[in-house]
């Protein structure tokens with residue numbers, strides 16, 4: 001085949017990845033949109049380890065080349081991930097686009113990636129010699145800069161099965177369908193005996209990378225829901241001090257105020273859910 | 275090595291670059307000109323085809339991706355009984371004006387009805403949400419698909 005390889009096993013895919021100059025091809029919905037398509041693609045859709053979803057005691061394991069449609073249809077997929085995915089583009093794009101490609105494009109606007117950050121997912125990467133597993137936050141080093149070696153592939157996204165029970169998700173986009181999100185927010189929490197026992201928030205599309213600040217969310221943990229108003233301004237100020245939105249088609253100031261509004265709404269939701 | 279796939283039921287081995295676009299190959303080499311090129315960016319659905327039973331935009335598919343797959347275009351779907359029903363209900367409801375979006379709409383409707391033989395209006399809208407029409411304002415198209423479903427269209 002000219003300009004392409006279609007490996008049938010992961011071992012074969014990793015051997016080609018090491019030997020040849022290739023671009024991994026998941027669903028192609030980012031690659032094909034690029035105007036200068038050149039080089040050689042490593043088509044991964046026939047590799048069983050990359051296209052299946054499995055579960056163990058600790059993780060729900062999404063093969064990197066699982067399509068959005070596959071993930072949304074899996075019974076064990078967390079509700080927040082289903083919601084975020086079902087708002088990506090339209091069915092024809094979701095039938096092709098993959099979670100690994102969403103991560104591999106390196107964008108802070110990638111909608112499934114926001115949820116992977118909020119869930120503190122891990123990535124399993126492999127090359128021909130073996131594997132390494134790292135938190136998704138460590139994988140993103142900067143704008144479009146990923147901790148992925150020339151000979152590596154993203155093999156699995158590991159979603160911890162232990163996760164907060166409730167969530168809210170917002171995507172403030174331009175158009176309903178097909179909009180690459182302009183600003184998005186995911187917030188998850190759990191309450192036990194009237195106290196917040198878990199809280200995880202993340203923002204997409206406001207900075208060069210998804211924003212996830214566990215040290216700020218920490219402020220809320222252990223606080224009785226009825227007492228949340230006491231730490232409200234401390235939480236919002238801590239967030240505000242860390243947010244550094246990029247100026248773009250939407251001004252930085254506007255983005256920051258939308259973020260703080262979303263956080264206020266999040267705190268209101270926690271209180272009203274009790 | 276060439277790329278094997280099935281096009282509208284016919285086995286093909288295609289010799290070309292794996293990075294070529296399915297849309298271009300279908301139109302230029304297999305005279306599937308019912309597959310339209312609207313935007314080249316995955317936004318309009320005019321280039322819709324069925325890849326292994328699933329709706330995709332052929333402008334978003336490289337030839338290497340179709341290796342060992344089955345592709346159905348409007349040219350292939352036209353031979354089915356389900357097409358006859360959709361074709362008629364589209365005409366009856368006035369869902370076709372310039373006709374540019376129609377092949378893509380029909381392919382998207384076929385994929386929906388295959389999964390879900392009696393969809394709600396909201397489900398029809400969602401299933402066609404990647405298919406743009408500059409002429410009709412969508413309501414006629416939604417009714418055409420709804421009517422086809424009620425008439426037992428089973429792709």
Ligand SMILES: Cc1cc2nc3c(=O)[nH]c(=O)nc-3n(C[C@H](O)[C@H](O)[C@H](O)COP(=O)(O)OP(=O)(O)OC[C@H]3O[C@@H](n4cnc5c(N)ncnc54)[C@H](O)[C@@H]3O)c2cc1C
Nearest residue numbers: 026027028029030031089097098101102104110111154316
């Ligand atoms: C019309 C349209 C609408 C869209 N709307 C949205 C939207 O609303 N939200 C959103 O988040 N995205 C959207 N996208 C972008 C795109 O669909 C997603 O980013 C998708 O997840 C990309 O996945 P893919 O498999 O198609 O990627 P590909 O194009 O195959 O790959 C993308 C990048 O990841 C790399 N890669 C892929 N798989 C691997 C792997 N296993 N290991 C290492 N690297 C890998 C590739 O080399 C490439 O650099 C849209 C795209 C289009 C065309």
Ligand code: FES
Nearest residue numbers: 312313314319333
């Ligand atoms: S031409 Fe493919 S979606 Fe518009």
Ligand code: FES
Nearest residue numbers: 371375407408409
């Ligand atoms: S009938 Fe003209 S684009 Fe739909």
